[in-house]
Amino acid sequence: xxxxxxxxxxxxxxxxxxxTSAVEICRSVFDLLAAVEGEIQAYITLDRAGALxxxxxxxxxxxxxxxxxxxxxxxxxxxxNMCTKGVLTTCGSRILRNFVPPYNxxxxxxxxxxxxxxxxxxxxxxxxxxxxxxxxSFFTTRNPWDTARVPGGSSGGSAAAVAAGSAVCALGxxxxxxxxxxxxxxxxxxxxxxxxLVSRYGLVAFASSLDQIGxxxxxxxxxxxxxxxxxxxxxxxxxxxxxELGDFTDFLVDDVRGMRIGMPQEYLSGGLDxxxxxxxxxxxxxxxxxxxxxxxxxxPHTDYALPTYYLIAPAEASSNLARYDGVRYGCRxxxxxxxxxxxxxxxxxxxxxxxxxxxxxxxxxxSAGYYDAYYLKALKVRTLxxxxxxxxxxxxxxxxxxxxxxxxFPIGDKTEDPIKMYLSDIYTLAVNLAGLPGVSLPGxxxxxLPIGIQLIxxxxxxxxxxxxxxxxxxxxxxxxxRPRIRGEA
Ligand code: GLN
Numbered sequence: 001x002x003x004x005x006x007x008x009x010x011x012x013x014x015x016x017x018x019x020t021s022a023v024e025i026c027r028s029v030f031d032l033l034a035a036v037e038g039e040i041q042a043y044i045t046l047d048r049a050g051a052l053x054x055x056x057x058x059x060x061x062x063x064x065x066x067x068x069x070x071x072x073x074x075x076x077x078x079x080x081n082m083c084t085k086g087v088l089t090t091c092g093s094r095i096l097r098n099f100v101p102p103y104n105x106x107x108x109x110x111x112x113x114x115x116x117x118x119x120x121x122x123x124x125x126x127x128x129x130x131x132x133x134x135x136x137s138f139f140t141t142r143n144p145w146d147t148a149r150v151p152g153g154s155s156g157g158s159a160a161a162v163a164a165g166s167a168v169c170a171l172g173x174x175x176x177x178x179x180x181x182x183x184x185x186x187x188x189x190x191x192x193x194x195x196x197l198v199s200r201y202g203l204v205a206f207a208s209s210l211d212q213i214g215x216x217x218x219x220x221x222x223x224x225x226x227x228x229x230x231x232x233x234x235x236x237x238x239x240x241x242x243x244e245l246g247d248f249t250d251f252l253v254d255d256v257r258g259m260r261i262g263m264p265q266e267y268l269s270g271g272l273d274x275x276x277x278x279x280x281x282x283x284x285x286x287x288x289x290x291x292x293x294x295x296x297x298x299x300p301h302t303d304y305a306l307p308t309y310y311l312i313a314p315a316e317a318s319s320n321l322a323r324y325d326g327v328r329y330g331c332r333x334x335x336x337x338x339x340x341x342x343x344x345x346x347x348x349x350x351x352x353x354x355x356x357x358x359x360x361x362x363x364x365x366x367s368a369g370y371y372d373a374y375y376l377k378a379l380k381v382r383t384l385x386x387x388x389x390x391x392x393x394x395x396x397x398x399x400x401x402x403x404x405x406x407x408x409f410p411i412g413d414k415t416e417d418p419i420k421m422y423l424s425d426i427y428t429l430a431v432n433l434a435g436l437p438g439v440s441l442p443g444x445x446x447x448x449l450p451i452g453i454q455l456i457x458x459x460x461x462x463x464x465x466x467x468x469x470x471x472x473x474x475x476x477x478x479x480x481x482r483p484r485i486r487g488e489a
Pocket of ligand 1: 128129130131153154173174175176177178179206313425
């Protein structure tokens with residue numbers, strides 16, 4: 001049976017009806033991997049033995065008639081910047097090339113409690129800095145829709161795995177767009193939850209005031225199921241939000257009547273590809289036809305989001321990455337003459353060019369004499385950006401925008417020009433600066449490449465995103481299309 005096009009909730013049905021087994025599903029994923037992974041290269045590490053052993057325990061409990069959690073037996077991929085006990089966690093960096101964590105990230109623990117089957121750890125731009133996976137120290141992942149193109153980044157491996165069928169669901173992290181942008185370019189659903197909704201314990205830190213973990217899935221039902229599994233307070237992350245959460249599947253309602261949706265005009269101009277713009281406007285009319293009110297609105301400080309992000313994120317990164325000194329953290333280069341030389345060699349050989357660029361930018365912005373002019377100013381502008389959203393949300397339940405300015409771009413297209421690469425996240429960064437939830441969902445196709453549309457919600461407004469996303473998906477069916485990959489049977 002061909003499982004690779006199915007969702008987690010569909011596979012669950014098959015498992016409960018005994019039409020398949022967790023082992024059979026797991027084997028079919030590894031069979032597909034054998035055929036396509038040479039071309040796609042979504043994974044840094046595969047754990048076939050661990051995955052099959054997990055699947056067997058799920059089957060045993062199924063046979064024994066035990067009740068199993070909703071995601072039991074579902075093949076999952078984890079971005080390689082989340083700690084997995086006993087399984088290599090590289091962060092896409094040479095400096096962590098042999099780091100095997102002695103503990104699990106909270107999200108991994110929560111997925112283990114669901115009895116998911118972890119297939120492996122996925123490729124990313126080094127320390128999640130990038131938009132294409134081309135900044136991975138190991139290799140570039142390819143877009144399953146067109147292998148000459150990037151899958152987006154930094155969580156490109158996770159997005160490509162879900163699109164290709166070599167995982168049913170995956171986790172990514174999003175600091176400025178790293179879940180939503182690759183989800184858009186690979187034609188899957190990718191949600192960045194509200195800052196604080198998901199524990200970051202065990203996520204290797206990039207920019208701590210912006211980082212957030214979230215799901216990649218093939219549809220909104222799976223998105224709600226994964227949110228149910230990973231959200232909630234964690235005393236090991238002091239930024240994790242307190243309070244009880246309901247069941248996110250309650251929001252899977254095929255109805256947006258009366259919903260007020262704003263379209264920020266700043267997100268529909270400038271460098272936006274005409275075809276992408278058309279798809280966003282078509283999405284607006286789908287929502288209108290289904291009974292929502294859609295109206296233009298304005299987020300006046302939008303132009304400042306990119307420079308603000310590229311001061312705050314590198315400043316936090318320079319501080320977070322100071323720990324990789326070859327002594328307490330990170331690989332050490334042994335042939336050094338003294339301790340200073342050892343630090344210098346370990347860091348200069350361990351980090352790649354983009355990470356060094358961020359460390360230098362961030363250190364500069366934080367240094368005496370420049371702190372007020374750059375870092376402090378960026379924090380003030382961040383407040384203005386957040387207020388823009390607060391004002392918009394006085395009138396609207398959610399905002400509709402493009403996720404990316406263009407479809408997946410050719411490999412190599414932007415590697416020589418960091419600013420061009422940074423512009424890939426022009427429509428996603430502000431959401432992180434404001435700590436809001438955002439989701440990218442399949443909005444249509446341009447020249448056979450998937451295009452994502454983005455929905456942005458109020459703080460802890462994931463429910464509205466699920467409801468609108470679910471309604472859109474039921475009305476259009478774009479999420480049902482799958483890429484065909486060379487090598488696939
Ligand atoms: N592409 C952005 C950056 O390079 C965002 C990365 C992310 O969200 N992790 O910083």
